[in-house]
Amino acid sequence: MLEHTKIYFYYLYGDNNCFLCGDSLEDLSHIWLCPEVIRLTQAYLQSTIVTIQEFINNSSSHSITQHEILSLPIWDLSSSDIQVIFIDILRGFISHSLSKLLEQFLSSSQVEALLKDLSN
Numbered sequence: 745m746l747e748h749t750k751i752y753f754y755y756l757y758g759d760n761n762c763f764l765c766g767d768s769l770e771d772l773s774h775i776w777l778c779p780e781v782i783r784l785t786q787a788y789l790q791s792t793i794v795t796i797q798e799f800i801n802n803s804s805s806h807s808i809t810q811h812e813i814l815s816l817p818i819w820d821l822s823s824s825d826i827q828v829i830f831i832d833i834l835r836g837f838i839s840h841s842l843s844k845l846l847e848q849f850l851s852s853s854q855v856e857a858l859l860k861d862l863s864n
């Protein structure tokens with residue numbers, strides 16, 4: 745759709761390079777392949793892991809390692825039709841396996857508070 749819009753409204757869009765990396769022509773596939781998007785997504789993933797770990801370690805008598813959190817199959821940045829992947833978490837979806845992990849350490853109101861924290 746964007747590609748068609750660019751063709752018909754070339755005077756508006758022109759041949760703008762990606763505003764994040766500046767290297768390539770910006771098209772739909774570049775949105776997911778842009779090295780800067782991948783870097784930012786990985787940084788956000790790392791920040792999410794740290795947030796979960798600190799919340800559990802500060803809010804309960806349990807402690808959890810980043811390795812335990814990373815053992816969930818949901819952190820894969822590649823596409824999948826089966827798993828709720830990290831990109832879906834960015835969209836606000838919470839996977840069953842993440843909920844189950846959190847429920848081992850936190851009360852339901854704490855899980856709710858953490859998930860609300862993660863979605864902000």
Ligand SMILES: [Zn+2]
Binds near residue numbers: 767
């Ligand atoms: Zn880019």
